[in-house]
Amino acid sequence: MTTKKSKDSSCVFCDIAKNLDKNEELGILYRKSDIFVVMNRYPYSPGHIMIVPNTHEQNLENLDAKTWEHMSSLVPKAVAMLKDTLNCTGVNVGLNLGKSAGAGIEEHLHMHLVPRWEKDTNFMTSIANSRVYSVDFENIYQKLLKIKGKYLDT
Numbered sequence: 001m002t003t004k005k006s007k008d009s010s011c012v013f014c015d016i017a018k019n020l021d022k023n024e025e026l027g028i029l030y031r032k033s034d035i036f037v038v039m040n041r042y043p044y045s046p047g048h049i050m051i052v053p054n055t056h057e058q059n060l061e062n063l064d065a066k067t068w069e070h071m072s073s074l075v076p077k078a079v080a081m082l083k084d085t086l087n088c089t090g091v092n093v094g095l096n097l098g099k100s101a102g103a104g105i106e107e108h109l110h111m112h113l114v115p116r117w118e119k120d121t122n123f124m125t126s127i128a129n130s131r132v133y134s135v136d137f138e139n140i141y142q143k144l145l146k147i148k149g150k151y152l153d154t
Contacts, residue, residue, distance in 0.1 A: 010107070011107055012108075013056070013105065013108040014108065016028070016038060016052070017054040026038060027039035027041065029049065029141075029145060029152065030148060030152040032070070034055070034067045035053050035067060035070055036052055037078065038052060039140070039144070040112070044092075044114045045115055045117075046086070046140055047086045047088070047115040048112065049113050050110045050111060051110065052108070052109075052110040052111075053108075057108065058097075058106060058109060077152055079093065079113065080151055081144065081151035083115075084147075085143055085144055086115050086143075087117075088116055089116065089117055089118055091113055091114065091116060092112065092114040092116060095109060095110070096112070
């Protein structure tokens with residue numbers, strides 16, 4: 001699984017949108033003609049997923065209304081999936097629009113859903129500028145993939 005851009009592209013999310021036959025390799029949990037849901041390869045916390053439009057668009061105000069509605073309609077379903085599957089006690093949901101807002105990939109907007117638990121950060125984040133996860137990325141992906149139909153395909 002990867003969220004790295006290919007040598008032929010300037011956008012990692014456009015690469016994912018084009019690779020219709022590599023869902024598992026790319027960490028795709030859900031895919032439709034206008035959007036996809038993908039695991040974040042460099043997560044803030046285990047189970048961090050993103051809802052991404054297939055359209056290469058930086059500005060939310062320029063995104064097609066139907067695509068935005070589809071993205072938004074998945075949020076409560078994806079939150080329920082994360083809470084039920086990962087037993088998280090909270091979920092951060094949001095968009096970082098533009099570099100000054102903290103966007104790591106500012107040229108293609110995307111929505112983050114970040115599972116959270118009480119006291120889920122530790123001294124490693126503060127002292128070593130590193131995050132430590134006690135759960136394997138691939139295991140979380142497979143766990144979410146097994147039950148995603150109950151939440152995202154409805």
